[in-house]
Amino acid sequence: MKAVYLLAPLAPLAGAILAGLFGRALGRAGAHTVTIVGVLASFVASCWILADVLQGNTFNGSVYTWLTSSGVRLEIGFLIDRLSALMMVVVTFVSLMVHVYTIGYMAEDPGYQRFFAYISLFTFSMLMLVMANNFLQLFFGWEAVGLVSYLLIGFWYTRPTAIHANLKAFLVNRVGDFGFILGIGLVLAHFGSLDYTQVFGQAPALAGRTIEVLPGSGWLLLSVICICLFIGAMGKSAQFPLHVWLPDSMEGPTPISALIHAATMVTAGIFMVARMAPLYELSPTARSVVLVIGGITALSMALVALTQYDIKRVIAYSTLSQLGYMTVALGASAYSVAIFHLMTHAFFKALLFLGAGSVIIALHHEQDMRRMGGLSRTMPITYWTVLIGAISSVGIPGFAGFFSKDLIIEAARHAMIPGAGFAYVSVLLCVFVTAAYTFRMVFMAFHGLPRFDAAHPPHESPKVVTVPLVLLAIPSVFAGWLVGDFADVGSPWTFVAHGLVSPPFWLALAGIVVAYVLYRLRTDLPKRIAMRLGPLYAVVERKYGFDELYAWLFGAGARMLGTGLWKAGDQTFIDGLAVNGSARVVGWFSALASLLQSGMIYRYASAMLLGVVLMTYWFLGT
Numbered sequence: 001m002k003a004v005y006l007l008a009p010l011a012p013l014a015g016a017i018l019a020g021l022f023g024r025a026l027g028r029a030g031a032h033t034v035t036i037v038g039v040l041a042s043f044v045a046s047c048w049i050l051a052d053v054l055q056g057n058t059f060n061g062s063v064y065t066w067l068t069s070s071g072v073r074l075e076i077g078f079l080i081d082r083l084s085a086l087m088m089v090v091v092t093f094v095s096l097m098v099h100v101y102t103i104g105y106m107a108e109d110p111g112y113q114r115f116f117a118y119i120s121l122f123t124f125s126m127l128m129l130v131m132a133n134n135f136l137q138l139f140f141g142w143e144a145v146g147l148v149s150y151l152l153i154g155f156w157y158t159r160p161t162a163i164h165a166n167l168k169a170f171l172v173n174r175v176g177d178f179g180f181i182l183g184i185g186l187v188l189a190h191f192g193s194l195d196y197t198q199v200f201g202q203a204p205a206l207a208g209r210t211i212e213v214l215p216g217s218g219w220l221l222l223s224v225i226c227i228c229l230f231i232g233a234m235g236k237s238a239q240f241p242l243h244v245w246l247p248d249s250m251e252g253p254t255p256i257s258a259l260i261h262a263a264t265m266v267t268a269g270i271f272m273v274a275r276m277a278p279l280y281e282l283s284p285t286a287r288s289v290v291l292v293i294g295g296i297t298a299l300s301m302a303l304v305a306l307t308q309y310d311i312k313r314v315i316a317y318s319t320l321s322q323l324g325y326m327t328v329a330l331g332a333s334a335y336s337v338a339i340f341h342l343m344t345h346a347f348f349k350a351l352l353f354l355g356a357g358s359v360i361i362a363l364h365h366e367q368d369m370r371r372m373g374g375l376s377r378t379m380p381i382t383y384w385t386v387l388i389g390a391i392s393s394v395g396i397p398g399f400a401g402f403f404s405k406d407l408i409i410e411a412a413r414h415a416m417i418p419g420a421g422f423a424y425v426s427v428l429l430c431v432f433v434t435a436a437y438t439f440r441m442v443f444m445a446f447h448g449l450p451r452f453d454a455a456h457p458p459h460e461s462p463k464v465v466t467v468p469l470v471l472l473a474i475p476s477v478f479a480g481w482l483v484g485d486f487a488d489v490g491s492p493w494t495f496v497a498h499g500l501v502s503p504p505f506w507l508a509l510a511g512i513v514v515a516y517v518l519y520r521l522r523t524d525l526p527k528r529i530a531m532r533l534g535p536l537y538a539v540v541e542r543k544y545g546f547d548e549l550y551a552w553l554f555g556a557g558a559r560m561l562g563t564g565l566w567k568a569g570d571q572t573f574i575d576g577l578a579v580n581g582s583a584r585v586v587g588w589f590s591a592l593a594s595l596l597q598s599g600m601i602y603r604y605a606s607a608m609l610l611g612v613v614l615m616t617y618w619f620l621g622t
Helices: 002-021 023-054 082-105 114-132 135-153 160-191 196-206 221-238 244-249 254-261 265-275 283-304 313-329 335-362 379-394 400-414 420-446 463-481 492-499 502-522 523-531 537-543 543-598 601-622
Strands: 059-069 072-080 210-214 217-220
Touching: 002 023, 002 059, 002 210, 023 082, 023 114, 059 523, 072 082, 072 114, 072 135, 072 265, 082 196, 082 254, 082 265, 082 335, 082 463, 114 135, 114 254, 114 265, 135 160, 135 221, 135 244, 135 265, 160 196, 160 221, 160 244, 196 221, 210 221, 217 221, 217 313, 221 265, 221 283, 244 254, 244 313, 254 265, 254 313, 254 400, 265 313, 265 335, 283 313, 283 420, 283 543, 313 335, 313 400, 313 420, 335 379, 335 400, 335 463, 379 400, 379 420, 379 463, 379 502, 400 420, 400 463, 400 492, 400 502, 420 502, 502 523, 523 537, 537 543
Parallel strands: none
Antiparallel strands: 059 072, 210 217
16 A cells, blocks of 8 residues: 555655646646546545545555664655544545636636746645655655745735735745744654654643743643644644735635635644644643634634625635634634534535636636626526535535534633633524525625626636536535534434534524525615714724734834844945945054155155254263
């Protein structure tokens, strides 16, 4: 099986190398063929691996030893268990759908081959992350997905907004990654190993050890490690307050929005915390932090989605909110539920993003929902698949999103650590808000009177776009039935029946009704409500001012520091004193010396005579 393990990540890497280095020779068809074949081979291998794992076969071993230093082995190795195998299948399936969809979406783009090379390389990086059995390889995959996402968000590099967005994503993730590498450094310093198995085995013995983060104050070592690692997850999975990069990443092409926001980069942090469950279970403090941050992210980002009109940004803020749900599950120790929601979210969120891309294609790259409307009649396949994704996202009983979302709400309700009550209220209220903003998008884009340019009427997208939508719609409905664990309730039908009488269902239904009234029956009300709310609405619409705060605090602060170093350090000290000052001293000395070295004999004779007189006076005086 080791050959199959190697095939899974290396097949996309081979496709990326061929398309990236030999794209011109291969041509467009050749570039998308080699990358799609590579990802398809990876998907088949991942399915084979998952089937093997479900039969009880796991693997944890080294593939390649990079170096050994002071007894610490730095290796490339794989840990293949249920968690990694499920993630591999989800990542490769969504990536395969995105690859196929890209043929239609990027058909006329001059960077066609480069784009396929990037997304295939992205898939390789994510697979190396989820298959890792040690912190070194985890960090390699972690940074690799960050680097490739930087290239993908700024793919249209002639747009200033795209360059701003990819720099923002890169810098915000560096903040999180600083905490992440501190956590890994603490693991190496105190455990003497980077191997998961060895670290997890030693963790109970070190549960009571303290370190001084600040002089005179002792902190539990495992709490510090877990919080540092979670700071990395906050950056990668866009949790409050490191969430600001993700909505701006919409500047990249729509296939990238689906790939980054559905099953790959933003879920890396969720996967990492789930993988580190043996450490987090020994630190209630860290889990409380995770729980509260998840609750804040879920509700606050859902509210922002209600104020947005860019269809991709609405879905982006939906991603932030759903990531908050997963984080709440992690904090409540429901790690399997978090991964369950990660999987169902991957399907319905990729479906929503690719459906939005289909709309954007049909409307000649129009993204403002105020210029859409009535698309259900001209784009039936896109409409029905997006509707399935919306229903699943809302959590209507029977659809995939319902099973995982309800389990998260129940986990938060039964959690006993500090912050659990806040998180439960947040995710419960978020059900209503999610239904409202999701069906607001559906009603504005697909229902009502057409508001688009009548001179260019929309039409259904080509099959390379609609087929991936249909294939993603299928697991958006049935994934929960096939993967969910219903041992406690008897059957999925029992779970669905219970969901029909639970508060989340009625909150979701209320949200849909409110969206219907506001955006189908009384379309004048949203503007009036916004005016009535006044400053409160403005604060939410401006994303709580975090962009402005960070621009002032860090952007302006960095510019102020740079200006100070330039004015005081460079101009005043280096140029003024060190360079120009030394030149002026030499000039003054040369001017004084030139008075004595005039070249006139009578001046030299006078100086000699004066010298003789002074020496005579000195001798006579002594």
